[in-house]
Amino acid sequence: MSTTIKRNHYVALRYGIATASVATAFTFTLLLQPLFPYPFLFLFLVAVMISAWFSGTVAGLFAVLVSTVLVDYFFVPPAHSFRISTTAEGYFAAFIACALVASWVSSLKKKSEDALKDALDRLEIRVSERTAELMKTQADLAHLSQVLSMGELTASIAHEINQPLTAVVTHGHACVEWLSANPPNLEKTRQTINRIIEDGSRAGAILGRVRSLFKKEAPEKSWVDIGDVIHEMTLFLREEAIRRRVSIRTDIVPGLPRVKADRVQLQQVVLNLMTNAMDALSDASENSRKLMVAARADRAAVYVRVEDSGVGIGADFKDKIFNPFFTTKPHGVGLGLAISRSIIDAHEGRIWADSCPGGGTTFQFTLPLQSSET
Amino acid sequence: MIYIVDDDPSVREALDNLLESVGLQAQLFVSTEEFSRAHRVDAPSCLILDVRLPGMNGLEYQETVRKSGVRMPIIFITAHGDVPMTSRAMKAGAIEFLMKPFQKDELLAAIHYALERDKVYRLEEAEISALRSRFEQLTSREQEVMGLVTTGLINKEIGAQLGLSEVTVKIHRGRVMQKMGAGSLADLVRMSDRLHRRL
Numbered sequence: 001m002s003t004t005i006k007r008n009h010y011v012a013l014r015y016g017i018a019t020a021s022v023a024t025a026f027t028f029t030l031l032l033q034p035l036f037p038y039p040f041l042f043l044f045l046v047a048v049m050i051s052a053w054f055s056g057t058v059a060g061l062f063a064v065l066v067s068t069v070l071v072d073y074f075f076v077p078p079a080h081s082f083r084i085s086t087t088a089e090g091y092f093a094a095f096i097a098c099a100l101v102a103s104w105v106s107s108l109k110k111k112s113e114d115a116l117k118d119a120l121d122r123l124e125i126r127v128s129e130r131t132a133e134l135m136k137t138q139a140d141l142a143h144l145s146q147v148l149s150m151g152e153l154t155a156s157i158a159h160e161i162n163q164p165l166t167a168v169v170t171h172g173h174a175c176v177e178w179l180s181a182n183p184p185n186l187e188k189t190r191q192t193i194n195r196i197i198e199d200g201s202r203a204g205a206i207l208g209r210v211r212s213l214f215k216k217e218a219p220e221k222s223w224v225d226i227g228d229v230i231h232e233m234t235l236f237l238r239e240e241a242i243r244r245r246v247s248i249r250t251d252i253v254p255g256l257p258r259v260k261a262d263r264v265q266l267q268q269v270v271l272n273l274m275t276n277a278m279d280a281l282s283d284a285s286e287n288s289r290k291l292m293v294a295a296r297a298d299r300a301a302v303y304v305r306v307e308d309s310g311v312g313i314g315a316d317f318k319d320k321i322f323n324p325f326f327t328t329k330p331h332g333v334g335l336g337l338a339i340s341r342s343i344i345d346a347h348e349g350r351i352w353a354d355s356c357p358g359g360g361t362t363f364q365f366t367l368p369l370q371s372s373e374t
Numbered sequence: 375m376i377y378i379v380d381d382d383p384s385v386r387e388a389l390d391n392l393l394e395s396v397g398l399q400a401q402l403f404v405s406t407e408e409f410s411r412a413h414r415v416d417a418p419s420c421l422i423l424d425v426r427l428p429g430m431n432g433l434e435y436q437e438t439v440r441k442s443g444v445r446m447p448i449i450f451i452t453a454h455g456d457v458p459m460t461s462r463a464m465k466a467g468a469i470e471f472l473m474k475p476f477q478k479d480e481l482l483a484a485i486h487y488a489l490e491r492d493k494v495y496r497l498e499e500a501e502i503s504a505l506r507s508r509f510e511q512l513t514s515r516e517q518e519v520m521g522l523v524t525t526g527l528i529n530k531e532i533g534a535q536l537g538l539s540e541v542t543v544k545i546h547r548g549r550v551m552q553k554m555g556a557g558s559l560a561d562l563v564r565m566s567d568r569l570h571r572r573l
Contacts, residue, residue: 158454159453170478173392174394192391199384202384
């Protein structure tokens with residue numbers, strides 16, 4: 001109902017503009033005519049152009065029609081009649097032709113102008129959409145790089161831990177001295193041991209703080225295709241892999257069910273396992289640096305496997321590698337696997353390692369499938 | 375006396391406890407500023423200095439102390455030392471650069487070495503200040519004569535330079551030797567040498 005009114009209103013406006021411009025042209029031509037020895041018709045052309053520009057082709061033609069009638073009746077000799085003297089025939093025809101051309105050119109130009117404006121608008125919308133997308137990607141990457149560049153952070157953590165550790169060791173030495181005195185100073189020994197307990201607890205508290213630092217407060221869970229995550233991280237590490245001459249292969253069973261998980265956290269886990277694997281390969285000969293990431297699922301869970309052809313780890317390390325600050329790398333931090341485990345734990349999955357010295361290492365984690373994704 | 379500057383209370387107290395257990399006395403400070411304001415005892419001592427400190431850090435403090443001409447043996451302790459840091463500290467005369475956590479034997483060895491070193495410094499300082507006070511008791515004429523004698527001039531030449539008779543010079547010279555407590559000309563030259571090196 002309201003659209004019909006609006007539409008009628010719009011049509012009226014269009015013809016209103018055409019009528020008003022022609023009326024204006026007519027008034028001024030009447031006023032100016034005494035100054036010229038011939039019919040002064042140029043203002044009508046302007047009126048036609050304005051009508052076609054603002055109100056479209058049809059209104060333009062309408063203006064041409066009205067102008068022609070007015071010109072014929074008032075200005076083409078003999079005036080005040082619809083008859084046309086033979087001498088004025090050519091002049092009148094030229095006017096009509098000019099008016100038609102003006103109307104046509106004007107509406108054409110207007111149309112192309114509108115199309116251009118429309119295209120610009122659409123472009124702007126797309127740019128803002130893309131910008132939003134890029135900003136999200138950037139935020140994700142910032143989180144990743146935070147995890148990757150933990151070097152500085154760890155230096156300060158190491159310092160923090162080292163202080164109570166130094167105190168514990170120093171008190172320990174003092175303790176031995178107090179006990180080996182003659183007679184042993186038991187009171188001092190007791191005091192010293194209490195200090196050791198305090199400092200040890202302080203170190204524990206620092207580690208607790210670190211752990212909570214790497215735990216995101218509220219995981220943002222959404223339906224995640226683990227295959228996508230693996231592909232993304234493979235792309236992310238491609239340059240690095242080329243630089244280190246590691247060949248990465250993926251084996252992802254198509255149509256894996258999606259899991260309810262925090263996408264960025266899963267990216268961290270996959271990235272950690274893959275960078276670990278690449279580190280493990282740095283001692284391998286160049287043509288045997290192979291890294292494989294595989295994913296499959298059964299009814300209960302999705303399984304992800306990251307396999308390297310590196311040196312492998314001994315059985316005695318296997319229990320410790322997930323502990324915070326345990327590392328076998330010369331400049332390692334010992335947090336990557338600990339963080340990975342806390343993430344997988346938070347997703348109610350399992351993570352473990354299989355390795356035999358000389359035979360490479362395989363890390364696997366599972367993510368349980370929720371009852372339904374419809 | 376062992377001075378300990380570390381901003382971490384647990385490390386400070388642990389060091390105090392260890393030193394006490396082996397019969398050494400320590401004084402604890404939170405910062406180099408606090409330490410420089412403190413009254414220090416006149417006995418062989420050394421400074422155990424953390425590198426990372428609030429305010430002026432350990433290495434900067436070492437530089438300040440060195441520039442002020444005070445000879446204070448310093449043992450650095452740090453949780454995150456590196457080669458450039460160590461070499462800078464050692465070049466500037468540090469006794470030892472220990473990484474936390476350090477072992478008792480390393481620390482005690484460094485402390486004993488530092489105390490020995492400080493004892494020698496202090497002995498030298500004492501000798502020189504004794505020499506200086508003896509030198510200051512000489513009359514200005516005697517100081518002049520001593521200066522010329524130790525450059526190797528004979529009495530006759532000294533007399534000519536100062537416008538004195540050879541006999542007068544000889545008397546002044548005898549007094550100088552006596553007041554300075556020098557047994558021989560060689561002794562006196564050595565004394566003058568030490569005085570000039572420190573002045």
